[in-house]
Amino acid sequence: MTKSELIAQLAGRFSQLGAKDADFAVKVILDALSDALVRGDRIEIRGFGSFALNYRPPRTGRNPKSGEKVSVPAKWVPHFKAGKELRERVDLSI
Amino acid sequence: MGGRTVTRADLCEAVYTKVGLSRTESAELVETVLAEISDCLVRGESVKLSSFGSFLVRSKGERIGRNPKTGEEVPISPRRVMVFKPSNVLKQKINTALSGDGE
Numbered sequence: 001m002t003k004s005e006l007i008a009q010l011a012g013r014f015s016q017l018g019a020k021d022a023d024f025a026v027k028v029i030l031d032a033l034s035d036a037l038v039r040g041d042r043i044e045i046r047g048f049g050s051f052a053l054n055y056r057p058p059r060t061g062r063n064p065k066s067g068e069k070v071s072v073p074a075k076w077v078p079h080f081k082a083g084k085e086l087r088e089r090v091d092l093s094i
Numbered sequence: 095m096g097g098r099t100v101t102r103a104d105l106c107e108a109v110y111t112k113v114g115l116s117r118t119e120s121a122e123l124v125e126t127v128l129a130e131i132s133d134c135l136v137r138g139e140s141v142k143l144s145s146f147g148s149f150l151v152r153s154k155g156e157r158i159g160r161n162p163k164t165g166e167e168v169p170i171s172p173r174r175v176m177v178f179k180p181s182n183v184l185k186q187k188i189n190t191a192l193s194g195d196g197e
Contacts, residue, residue, distance in 0.1 A: 001134045003143045009130055014123060016115070025113045025123055030146045032108040034184055036100040038191040043100045048128050051178075053188065075189050080149075080178030089136045090151060091173045 037078050047085040054079045135176050147180040 003026060011022035033051065036043050043051040053076040061072045082090065102124060110120040131149065134141050141149040152175055159170045 001130070001139060001141045003146075006127065006130055006141075006143070010123070010126060013126055014119070016119070017113075021113060025109055025115075026127065028108050028112045029105055029124065029127055030143060032100070032105050034146060034187060036098075036104075037184070038187050039098075040191075041098045041100050045102050045105075045128065048132065049178075075185075078147075078178070078180045078184060078188060082176050086132050086135070086176070089132065090176050 040076075045083070047083050049080055049082040049086060051078055051080050053077065138174070143181075145181055145183040147178055147184055150177050150179060151175070152177055 007019070007022045007026050010025065011017055011019050014022065017025065033043060037051060037053060040053060042053075056075050056077055058074040059072050061070050062068065063070055105124045106117070106121045109115065109123055110117050113120065113123070115123060131141050135149055135151055138151050140151060154173050154175060156172045157170050159168050160166065161168055
């Protein structure tokens with residue numbers, strides 16, 4: 001499923017929403033999630049999962065082609081942990 | 095770092111204040127979005143949300159684990175797990191915002 005398919009589903013389900021509104025509603029939700037991570041907040045949605053940031057310390061990497069050393073700066077990477085309910089549902093259905 | 099935890103209620107509030115829906119409808123909309131994503135993953139389908147990231151389902155084969163307390167070897171059954179792959183846009187946003195206040 002892509003974002004546009006999700007939007008189409010939503011517009012079909014909520015008759016009071018036009019395609020534009022459904023598109024905007026999805027944007028509002030995804031922006032709320034992104035903004036939270038950008039602020040350094042965690043996100044916890046019971047039954048679905050949680051998002052948190054993991055720290056990656058700076059390191060010296062190598063250009064695999066030339067073997068040259070390059071310094072890789074520290075960074076934060078978002079990490080998603082599936083909630084119990086979703087994790088079990090994904091695993092069970094085959 | 096923010097240190098706050100964003101929950102379902104915050105998502106509903108964002109929808110309520112920005113989209114012209116009632117509180118009940120906003121909550122319903124958030125639930126529908128989460129349910130749509132979940133149902134796709136349960137069917138084994140991946141979900142791609144451009145500029146945010148993708149949720150993928152991976153099948154893991156059987157492997158041998160170890161009880162870290164007793165050192166005992168235990169087989170880990172094959173399973174399906176979901177992973178989130180953040181988009182480059184999201185990764186970039188996070189690191190532009192947080193660079194400098196390294197914690």
